[in-house]
Amino acid sequence: MNQQASAFVTAADISRLAGVTRATVSNWRRRHPDFPAPAGGTDTSPTYDLDAVRAWLSARGQLPEDTPADRLRTALRTHPGDTELALHLLPVVLAAARLDRGEREALPTLRDDALLRWVRSATDDGANGFPGTEDAAYAPEAAGPLRALLQCVVTDGAEAATDVLAERLLEDTGGTGTYLTPRPLTDLMARLLTDSTGAFPMSVLDPACGTGSLLAAAASAGATELHGQDILAAQAAQAAVRLRLSAPERAITVRTGDSLRSDAFKGLTADAVLCNPPYGVRDWGHDDLAYDQRWAYGVPPKGEPELAWVQHCLAHLAPGGRAVLLMPPAVAERTAGRRIRAQLVRDGALRAVVSLPQGAATPLHIGLHLWVLERPDPQAEVPGTILLVDAAASENRDLDWATIDGTVLSAWRPYLADQDGFTGAPGIAAAMPVTDLLDEAVDLTPARHIRPASQQALRPALLTRQASELYGQLSRTATDLVGLSADGDWPPAGDRPRDWRTATVSDLLRGGALSLLHTAPPGRRTRSGQPQPRPEAELGARPALTAADVFENRPASGTEADLPAGIALPSIQTSDVLLTELLRVRRTAVARVVEPDETGCFLGPHLLLFRPDQRRLDPWFLAGFLAAEQNVNAATTGTSIIRVDARRLRVPLLPLAEQQRYGAAFRSLHELRAAARRADRAAEDVTRLLSTGLTGGALLPRGHGSA
Template sequence: MPPSSAQVTAAEISRIAGVTRATVSNWRRRYEDFPDPSGGTESSPLYDLEAVRAWLASRGHASAATPSEELRTALRLRAQSGGGTPEGLLLLVLAAAGRSAQELTAATRSPDAELAARAQRDAASASGAVPAAEAVRFQADDAAVLRALYTCVRDEGGQAALGVLAERELEDSAASGTYRTPAPLADLLVRLVPGSPARVLDPACGSGTLLAAAARRGARELYGQDALDVQARRSAVSLMLTAPDAAVTVRAADSLRADAFPGLAVDAVLCNPPYGVRDWGHDELAYDPRWAYGVPARAESELAWVQHALAHLAPGGHAVLLLPPATAGRASGRRVRAELVRSGALRAVVALPVGASAPLHIGLQVWVLRRPEPGGPERRSVLFVDTAADPATAAGRGGTAVTARTRGGSRSASLDWERITARALDAWRAFTESPDTFEGEPGVARAVGVVDLLDDVVDLTPARLVRASRAEVDPAELSAEVDAARRDLVRASKALARTAGDESWSAAGATAREWRTATASDLARGGALTLLRTQPDSARTRARTADCGSGGGAGTAARAVLTSSDIATGSGPTGDPVGPYDDTAPVVAVGDVLVRAVASADGPMVRVAGGDDAGALLGHHVHLFRPDPARLDAWFLAGFLGAEENIAGASTGSTILTVSPGRLRVPLLPLEEQRRYGEAFRHVHELRAQARRATRLAEDTARLLAGGLTGGQLLPSREGAETGGRGGDPPGRARPDTGTTLVGPSRQADRLGPPADGGVGTSRKESGDPVEHR
């Protein structure tokens, strides 16, 4: 057979035929007429695409690949044959999106030469809209890609085709470090701009997410610039598809070194600039007129972007930038920060929880700036908001905080964006309405005077400045909050003691009991249980949910997702339905047994779904075991599936241990005996849950006590001082639960000197009597 220019792997054959790779391997063994490899290696063979398609057709297997997957395969095959990916395809997407379905169908049925000529005319008609676009040249050899592109635009829309093209071009250009700004974060940044700005600029526009968010809120002139040609072209086409009524202008160049819009003054600048770039042009731009607030240091590229944004604002216009937290406190940026504060240009700094956007391991900050107006009012304070200080913002619907995870493990934080947005916007709107009378919210939002900020470091970190406002908490309110927390802790401690004291088991005797077991796979084959797992995030599942947005189908968009982290922390379903969730996605039911797919000592491995879990979508890295209640007790199953030795025996890997669900073993016992074990395992679960609750309440109570003592709202009493310094048990008159008496001082108390008797921390009112809150 002569060498073919179109060769596919076994994985691609499986996608074309809509089967698993194991099925393709089975075909190779069972059918002698299956096409022989035409290239590749013995371990990774390649097959002639046309021969494979002919074989599939002879067996009645029509192509099951989605249009976007067909386009992805066509692009790879064209690159494999040395054709490359013409940038004119981006222009063709834009032109094709304006054609009717009938016109696109007619194009796909044209002969190769006629199709190439038609596509060349279509692309040329849109050439003026895309930056850095070269002359378009299509040939008959491009017919497969052109047909796939027209079909993809017709069936899935221009954005789907654009995503495939940009994905390929970003790979070819080796452009790393390019991330999309999450949609809820982009919406927050736009909403921090007061009013409805008509002209908006993003000098590091990437894929155009921020400008698209601005268009949705009424912007009619969109200006973008990006250093990567592929990003600029993608942004231009995407914005024209998203906002067809807006005037879109996008340029490809480095905004700091080669500003494409000199002299442009807009109503708002939105930007998520690159972080930590040392080679940003410090030397050649030393005398640039944009540095009105001071020349940024070499390590302060972010402050160069801040001043670039301010330089493009009309007087009174606002700029909102997403920046790393180091920008707020690095010593090298102190002078520029001081001038931004002194001039009134900096209006607010909002701290976001960890995981809000890439890089996911740090908590980013949103800076809101306003270009001062000549003769405008004096700005005497800056707003600071710490949304990360609120545990509920980094938690899901269950109210338990979720730890941020790394991208590599697909364990990014699940955030309550509705709460984050409300916290930030409520504080910002109240501050803009009356900056001088803004009261803020202790521990969350505070307006700090300019004079107080202009110290030796000019540290603008919200967490530090918001914490300083604890002194404004009313002592009586904090004391009442501490008492309520202590009562909850006492109740939780008593519940834990009762649970721990309940003996629901007995010794087995002289020897341990031995089991006759079966694997979960055996039980599934016998119908005793069903094994389910969410399908991986493949190209096909991404395409299938493209028409329904990032949240999947209408039936999944409103559902929460039960994640592996939820099982570990004991929280309710906290995940968002992003990724390959459609109407066929597994849904959790009461009595399902859920097992984390990655073994670790971080929390429980297993959970029995209750009423709060019912209806949630099954998260990635979670295995679902659905037992037949007539044959298996759910709690019995969960107890043995989660046993340490069972998990260890069914796990593979070195650094990351992946649980193979079918290898987990379960004892074969009568149902009545299973139920006895199930009750014992349910008791163990309750013990673990009560211990977690008591630990959390103890931490909360200790945090409130420590914060009140250091903030001056709570003072130790004489009883606490007397009993705290003695060894042994405290006297009976001390509080049995804390050993101290908490004293809430008056506003004047923290200005008084030490007590007359030399004791520590017993403040008195003017009458001389301590004020005790019991």
């Protein structure tokens, strides 16, 4: 008898299946004797029979309607050897995405034999373009997972299906040392490749490409030839698929292998290189590569693998070509690497070092550096300066990438246009003479060379007046905060937390209790694939509320020019509930209710707008529960970009009068949080100003000169 293989799931899978947190699953295991017993795994990481879990959840009314993504996850777990299958399914996603809509929708309805014939035919021509998939056979037992994959592509899109496959691949490889370069950072790195005329290099290489995020940024900026290599076949295959989905008109080559030991692009001379190399890998091939021709600036010590990557990238550049690498800050100062750093500086190969705030990329507790390199042109004069930028100097605690971009590019572009005439920005950027850097340590850390504003620029009388004004602001915000903090009497619910019935947003949408609106991010590209210039904002244009505005609880700062053209743009109304769609570093999603003075603004990208029927749902009640941390965590999707799946969020089913009581509580918490942030900013402003005045000699301590 042909019996279907059992699928086993972990506690994390159960939490995702039920739309709850992992802590809730742990509570179920402890409190409910009928919870399914472990069917495998270990004592510390048990696994459970999927059918038994589904039956238990269904009996309790905790089993949401299956989504195509959930069915694909189940199909992958049910299939024996599913790790290899997830890898082999990646080119199928691309093959299906290339069909027109009608053909794509017909695929899941095919008989098994016809479906398998289509898959083998559709992937046969392009098998060599996807590392690790060359031997994909697609046996008859793969028909079920294939059908689930194709239904996911039809319903949720190719990117969402790729994300599900990536989840499975990441689980089985362990994901050790595999980190995504955040999108704002990849965009900044790509912008640093643009030359002084605004032209972008045509061919770009990433020798540690991961899932291809840096190459995708290069494609968006205008690169036409993309070359990538990664040591993990699963990562390289993802890069190949994601790049072909996002940039189908580009020439894309992705290969697998260790770039330092086994360079898949020997002989390639690229216009530019983007790279986020692995950090601290001591077994990088030091002994085997001691006489490698790439070490034009010195043989990298065993403990300096990043300097091996620097020289590998330079070796692949044409004269005058530029590379941007994301580096740990220790590379700028470690003693073992000072000779190579000195040679890079002396020969003009290192053009800029930029320090980033903590949290810009993994590891989040370290402020990483960007190194901008340029392969020296033998016919050109060696530059006499290096640009140092301290983008972490502004203490940008909330990672405002617009500010970071502005800080870096407002220094880099003028320096690139006129290196001799660049004057720098006090405390932020400076063009350092090469001779000043070539001391015994050759320390390239920007903060150790950039001088603060000169004492002559400080005006004592002006600082005194500004300090008085800031103290007044601090006093007012502190008074507001104390007033809102007076009522701290919140009654307990009883011996145990309340246990209420909930409905998903998907259920509420079907029932007409609310509607959901969203603005797609602007594409910024023309049909020819060239970058589309950002339109200028028109005078009197309607403002747009951005995700950053919701995070910062500030008025609308965007304009209609920031939004995609050619589509109907949603306008926000009073009592709409806004929820940020993308999760930020060390932050959960943020919700707020639209006030009357914001009515008429356009809805910016990466925001979810919930418009409740106020006869059935209180807006502040809805905002409070939608943004609850455990609710958001259970509804997130994706591995490369963490996104909130709005339809999976849950809301308690309570009478309107009780909703309004909860809504009033959530509104008071929102006001308390906003007042605390205003007081925090005021305290930060006054302490920074006073510290600058005291250390710069413009202000005196209290009681100075008294007896």
